[in-house]
Amino acid sequence: MNKHPVAAVLFDLDGTLLDSAPDLGFALNQVCRENGLPEIPAEVFTPVASHGSRGLLGLTQLDEDALLALKPRFLDIYRSNLALHSKLFDGIEMLLSSLRRNQIKIGIVTNKPEFLTHPLIAQFEALQSISVVVCGDTLEEAKPSPKPLYYAAEQLAVDPKDCVYIGDAERDIVAGRNAGMVTVLAEYGYISSTDQPQQWLADYTIAHPNALMELLALPK
Incomplete structure (x- = not known):
């Protein structure tokens, strides 16, 4: 330098x-709860928190069409809870x-x-x-x-x-x-x-x- x-x-x-991982994880797990999916533990979602909605929703292991369908709801939840724990x-x-x-x-x-x-x-x-x-x-x-x-x-x-x-x-x-x-x-x-x-x-x-x-x- x-x-x-x-x-x-x-x-x-x-x-x-x-x-910001805690609030991203909150949105992810709220989507999981609403759709009857297993919740994702913090030690799993935190390392991929920089990869945006696609990376986080990918942890659900759903197919691409299902991920695209969940993205708007994920973003809506996250937008409403941007800084609860960040x-x-x-x-x-x-x-x-x-x-x-x-x-x-x-x-x-x-x-x-x-x-x-x-x-x-x-x-x-x-x-x-x-x-x-x-x-x-x-x-x-x-x-x-x-x-x-x-x-x-x-x-x-x-x-x-x-x-x-x-x-x-x-x-x-x-x-x-x-x-x-x-x-x-x-x-x-x-x-x-x-x-x-x-x-x-x-x-x-x-x-x-x-x-x-x-x-x-x-x-x-």
Whole structure:
């Protein structure tokens, strides 16, 4: 990271800034209860919480048509219960405050759709001042395309090569690498036992948000 000045840090949302798995799991299990399906335990749904409605509903092992039929109800339940139990990961508030004090710009690039992202962010004071938020449907392409990251950098008026992108999924690292950004894998996020994060080739891996402050040499 010492090769270029870091002008901006871009974050994924679920599994990177927010521990949103409990509320996603609530919506999933409410759908299961309504349809006579076995409930999914937290240790099973948490590692796939970054994979959206398709990944979560896929845990029911229903066929594709059945999954598509359940998706609207899942989204409706989740939209009504966005922040019952979701919380910022430990250390995120301190990290964001340090970035702001050091005049490093902040953005969010998520594959979560706008109708869920903006109401969710509004529930957390530490996130409300982040003005650049690129969602899964902001552009025609979402991650792993680098286009959302390029767009965020453009909105922040910074060069992509001077940006750090941090996320917890393979698509995050692929998008960041293809955008020419420094990539950081949030190992504390939602990574399943079947994932192979060592093959994603992130520039750095951190086990806690505080470690990003250390990488950037930011005071606590």
